[in-house]
Amino acid sequence: MGRVVLVTGVSGTLASRVSRHLADLGESAGIDRVVGIDLRPPEGDLGGVKFVRADIRTPVVAKVIAVEDVDTVVHLDLAPARGRSGSGVKERNVIGTMQLLAACQRSATVSKLVVGSSVAVYGSSPRDPALFMESDSARGGVRTGFPKDVVEVESYVRGFARRRPEILITTVRAAQTLHPEIESPLRSYFLNPLLPAVIGFDPRLQFLSLQDTLSIIEQSVVKDRPGTFNAAGPGVLLLSQAARRMGKPVVPLPGIGFGAAAARIVRGMGGEISPDLHRLLTYGRAVDTSALRDIFGYELSATTEQVFEEFRLAQRPGVLALLGGGR
Structure with a gap:
């Protein structure tokens, strides 16, 4: 008998892609x-995945865990707020995780838990190191929103x-997966015709490819890789670049009141910006992703x-199909 894997949050574009993968x-894995x-059910086809509405x-x-004899749980039902409201998001992130962990604790079959966490656990502040390592803690910027949710979730784990x-237990602290077909705050941000930015700042950003995301979760499931691992494409890209x-x-805005001003501008263009991006x-x-390479044993491909660059090129008509439709 092979593994029976439960994936949470499959109505989301990333979790649905992971579960289908x-x-x-x-049986080969x-x-x-x-x-x-x-x-709610996902919009796309789940292929051979059995969907349970719960x-x-x-x-x-x-x-669900008991009836399906689940032995491996992949928790991907963690998400930042979208648009102007974060109503219900914290309850889903934190309370949902607590209920899932309680179910795993009572289960006689669960032997592995893979948590799709986020580098947001480190927050963002002017006191941050050049590169966060897994042993580092947040220097600031985790008092509200999604970063605070992730800190609480990891403490419960x-x-x-x-x-x-x-x-x-494998905890993957991943940068945002930037891909035309995968929902994320930065994807929504870059799809806006104008990009609000804070005057006097040019932040360093990191992204993770969809292929690397799928491969890291796959290896977490089929192999034994206990621990906490950062996952982000090597190097950085400045917002100005x-x-x-x-x-x-770029629309330069003052730092004070940036979130509200950026939201008004973006909504006026028919777009959206996550309140957690400020x-x-x-x-x-x-x-730093050296632990992913040296301990987990995965070499990032992008x-x-x-x-x-692949995300940028895919904005041209017909290019996404040439790139494999989001391989």
Whole structure:
């Protein structure tokens, strides 16, 4: 018998792609079945994934784990707020994770947990190091929003690890996957015709390719890779460089009140900007990925610059199909 994998948050574009990728691997990777769970069904085709409509914020997730004999849980139901409102996002991120961990703790079958965390756990502040390592903690900017959610989620995961030390846990602190077909705050930001920016700041940004995201989660599932690992394309790209390459003008705004002003401008253009981007677009962030290479055993296939270049080229009509439709 192969692994039975439960993937949370499969209505999201990234989690649905991950679950379909794992299902396609099938027996060749020792995977018997993949079960996807979410409150609403995904818009795209899940292929061989069995979809279960359920809310991980409720105890029903424990029933799903028991009925499906799940032994591997991939938790990807963590997301920042979109648009002007973060209503319900914190409850889904934090309460949902607590219910999922409680279900895993009571389960007699779960032996592995893969947590799709975020480099947002480090926050963004003027006191940040050049590169965050996994042993570093946030210097600032995690008091609200998605960064605070991620810090809380990881603290609950560590508590769970102490209670169930026999369960293997892999935490992947990933940069945003930048791809035309994958929802993310920076994707939405770069698709706007004008790019709001903070006067006097040129933040460093990092991105992760879709292929690397899929491969890292795959290896976390099919191999034993306990620990916490940063994942981001090597190198950095300045916001000013990204704007020039996209051919889009930057709208300089004061730092005070930037979030509200940027939201008004973007909404006026029919776009959206996540309220969690304010500090990132001010101070930026970069992480060290040597542990991913040296301990986890994965060599990243695309640099941050290459990820962005593929994203930029895909904005041209017909180019995405030539790139494999988001391989």
